Amino acid sequence: AMNDLLDRLSANVQAQRRFVADAAHQLKTPLAGLRTQAELALRDASPEEMQSSLRQLVTGSERATRLVNQLLLLARAENPSAIGLTRTDINAIAYEQTMHWVPLALSLNTDLGFEGADTPVEINGNPLLLAELLNNLVDNALRYTPRGGHITVRVLQADGQGILEVEDSGPGIAPDERERVFDRFYRVLGTTSDGSGLGLAIVREITQKHQANVEIGDHPTEHSDLPGTRIRVVFPLYTPPPDTLDS
Template identity: 45%
Template sequence: MLGSLKATLMLWVVLVTVVIAPVRLFFDLRGQLQRTSEAYDVGLSDWALALGNLVHIVDGRVQFDLNEQTEQSLRTSSTDTTYYIVLGPGGERLAGDAPLGAPSILLARGERRMFNTHVGKSPVRMAVHAVECGARLCQVRVAETLGKRDKARSESLALTLTLALVFALVFALAIWLVVRHAMQPLESVNEQLAQRSLDDLRPLRRGRMPSEVQPLLNAVDQLLQRVAADASRQRHFIADAAHQLRTPLTSLRTEAELALLEAHPPAVHATLERVHRSTQRVARAADQLLALARSEASSTEPGEPVDLKAVAQDAAQDWVPRALERGADLGFQLDAAPVRGRRHLLGELLANLIHNALEYATGDAQRPARITVRTGLRAQGGAEPRPMIEVEDNGPGIAPEERSRVFERFYRAPGSVGAGSGLGLAIVRDIARSHGATVELLDGEDGCGLRVRVVFLPAS
């Protein structure tokens, strides 16, 4: 069984053609040779009939009158030798070539006969006619060698084989075009599915699909509907769970902060700090899960004109104070970068990049943690400049062999020292995909740290 439906159809058509074509070729060639032989037989029989008209009864005696010109016309041929003989009522030779006198042939009055025989060692085709000689019968026999018949047979065979070859080539081309045309609906479906993102679960475009393909499309659409419904339930569950967790986690974090501010025994101080850090981490994870659910739910919503510079400016108001609390240098280099998208999701994308950079950027008194946010247009290979946003830090970076895995949800690279949950880059990737953007992980300045660049499609 072949893996390709197109190849399978072509193979079966070729096999059927290979079986049928020789049979058809045999009968066509046989019919053509028979018609050619009959045409030559008619000519030979006409000569015998013409010679029979020259047999007369004069004074009770049988006479055959054939002038030299007529005999020369009879015997003239570029390919064959022609023989004739006229036999009297008693089988005596009246004129012609003696070798044709044998064997004896009995014919009824008015009968004509055609058969193959030999003159010496040469095969010939002979026409025998019974001619009335008064009350008795005479015979006229005319024979010719088989040269033109053999030549016609060879030419017919060559012509038939040539036509068969041409027909086979044209037929193969026609079948290939027909199969290709018939397979276009399936190729259209395959193209639609190949271009779909994981979040695009809309029904397939039908167009002018054959009735045989409709059940397949119906089954695929039903599967997409079930997947969409299941994905929707999952998103709602994650969103509901994250939303329900936010309030108690916020309260718990507040209580932990108050407990640290109020007087407490020194022995429990470390415990309170661990509780506070863990609460912050869990609260951040709940926020990220909620953002993840929102990004998946909004993946099919139409975008609006957004400037990445404005998104970064909004983020600066929220993240600069946090960076100062950690002693990090958070800088912004902002140029206009217009895109089409959903502003709240783009803000979440940038928030996750800055949060990751704060978690993993390293610094001390001599070399403080440094984070830079950039927006603008970036030209690639002479193509139209594309808007981009990037966040660079001077942290430990990510090893090249780990960069393909850090986009997996809840995956953290070995040796990670931050308090992240492994969701940040997964959220960045999902939001970028929903905007048709690509995420690049690059080395930071002088090969140190990490630069995360998100490149968008030009705003239209």
């Protein structure tokens, strides 16, 4: 028991150290950018120039806020003591979260669809973390799928497993990049999106906490000449605790 306690304490300390190191490293650039834009706004001679600087200041602050939120989420997902799993319907969570993204998809002229299972797909899960997993996958798809593209969120149950898929008609991920994109802050060379490079790292961390597997494949469609991407997360289905089975 004492060894288990020490192991948990050690894991918590290591997670905190990683968070502090990541935050210090990643926030330097956006904070420096915010200061630069603020200084430009103070020096701008005309109202038009000041408005331009202030707009860039707002955009920079939004990016910094998103980065901080993702760092906090990653730290939470890494903390073993913060993960409580319960009987959870991944079908309902995926539908609810997908609907939140519909307005943004419409503004991008992107077809965002949902294909759910006919019955609940229950897993041992943390509802908040599962919602964030899905949000990061959809956000990633929207960032990299060209306007007018297609994205589908799908939930199904097969072979004793719960399966969550997010497919898009975007540029795809090359086979030799498919493992590296799960690394923190890694971004594929030539990427023009303003993402933080944390989305898929969060997805993997949450996946591992649920004893699930995540894999990336191509998803060619008739809607696009691009290779597309399919990200699939496979969960073990819910099993009652042993004491419940005995009773």
